[in-house]
Amino acid sequence: MAEGVLNSSSHLITTGETEWKILGSYPDIHLIEVSKREPDELRSVAQEVGGQSKSAEDREEMQEEEAAIKSRRPSRHAMLRNIRNSLDRLWEAQREAIISRIKDDDLDVEYEATRKQHKELFLNIQETALEYWRATGVLSNWVSDLTWNDADFTIKLKGASEAEKFDEVMGWLVVKNLSALPGVYCFINGKEYIYVGQARELGSRLKQHEQKTFFTRANKFRVVVPQNRKMLNKLERLIILNRQPTDNRATGYTKANPADDCLxxxxxxxxELISDF
Structure with missing residues (x-):
C-alpha cells in the first residue's frame, strides 16, 4: 500500500487506549478515497466531468451564437458556414463531374442541377458576404480608409419644417468649411439611412435637394469627405452597401473598390470552378 494512505485494514491507537486496533472496527469513522493527483491534473478531471475544455475561439463562437439567437440575427460564424456550404456544394458537383467523365457515365441529376444553379449560389454568397462585412465592421473600416483625415461629420436636425432643416444644413456646411469640398452626404432618420449621394461641391449639390422630401423625413445629416475627388465613387458605393438606404434607386459605381473587387x-x-475548360 502506498505510504500515507489509510484503508479499513490500517491499524491505529486512539487517546486513552493501550492497544492498536483495525480502523474498520471503528463504526463512526467513514473512509474517503484520497486522490494523490496534482492540482493541474485535478483541474483536467474537473473539465472532463463538466464537459470538454474549449478553446478561446470556441468560447467566443458560443457567446456570439447566443447573442445572435437573442437578437434573431445570424452570427458571423453562421454566415461563414453558409458560404462554406454553398462552395462545398459547387466543389462536390464539379468533382463528381470529373469522376463521371473518367467513368464515361452521365453525371447524377442532382449534381448537374447544382452546377446549373451556380448563379443563384453566387448571389447567396454575395449577400452573405455583405452581411458579414456589415456585422464585423469591415465595410465601415473600408469607408474610414478612404476618408480624409477623419472628416466624417453628422449633425442632428432640430428644424420642424423642410425649409428650416435645409437652412440648418447649409449653415452647418459653411461653419464646418465643407461647402466647397467634395463629399458623400447622407439623409438619416434614426438608424435608417434614407438617401446617400455624392457631390463634387457639397453646397451646390445640396441646393438641388431643397424641394425634396429627404429634409422632411431626416432628423440627421452626415457628410464624409474623401481623400480626393477620385475616391468619391468608391466612398459612396461602400456607404450604400453598408447602410442600405431606402430611397436610392442606383447602388453606386460597382468597380474599383474593396467590396466589389472581392465579389x-x-x-x-x-x-472557373463549374467550367468544363
Missing part, C-alpha cells in the same frame, strides 16, 4: 474575385472563381 468579382469570388464570381470569377465560381465561374
Amino acid at each position: 468579382e474575385y469570388i464570381r470569377r472563381e465560381i465561374k
Whole structure:
C-alpha cells in the first residue's frame, strides 16, 4: 500500500487506549478515497466531468451564437458556414463531374442541377458576404480608409419644417468649411439611412435637394469627405452597401473598390470552378 494512505485494514491507537486496533472496527469513522493527483491534473478531471475544455475561439463562437439567437440575427460564424456550404456544394458537383467523365457515365441529376444553379449560389454568397462585412465592421473600416483625415461629420436636425432643416444644413456646411469640398452626404432618420449621394461641391449639390422630401423625413445629416475627388465613387458605393438606404434607386459605381473587387474575385472563381475548360 502506498505510504500515507489509510484503508479499513490500517491499524491505529486512539487517546486513552493501550492497544492498536483495525480502523474498520471503528463504526463512526467513514473512509474517503484520497486522490494523490496534482492540482493541474485535478483541474483536467474537473473539465472532463463538466464537459470538454474549449478553446478561446470556441468560447467566443458560443457567446456570439447566443447573442445572435437573442437578437434573431445570424452570427458571423453562421454566415461563414453558409458560404462554406454553398462552395462545398459547387466543389462536390464539379468533382463528381470529373469522376463521371473518367467513368464515361452521365453525371447524377442532382449534381448537374447544382452546377446549373451556380448563379443563384453566387448571389447567396454575395449577400452573405455583405452581411458579414456589415456585422464585423469591415465595410465601415473600408469607408474610414478612404476618408480624409477623419472628416466624417453628422449633425442632428432640430428644424420642424423642410425649409428650416435645409437652412440648418447649409449653415452647418459653411461653419464646418465643407461647402466647397467634395463629399458623400447622407439623409438619416434614426438608424435608417434614407438617401446617400455624392457631390463634387457639397453646397451646390445640396441646393438641388431643397424641394425634396429627404429634409422632411431626416432628423440627421452626415457628410464624409474623401481623400480626393477620385475616391468619391468608391466612398459612396461602400456607404450604400453598408447602410442600405431606402430611397436610392442606383447602388453606386460597382468597380474599383474593396467590396466589389472581392465579389468579382469570388464570381470569377465560381465561374472557373463549374467550367468544363
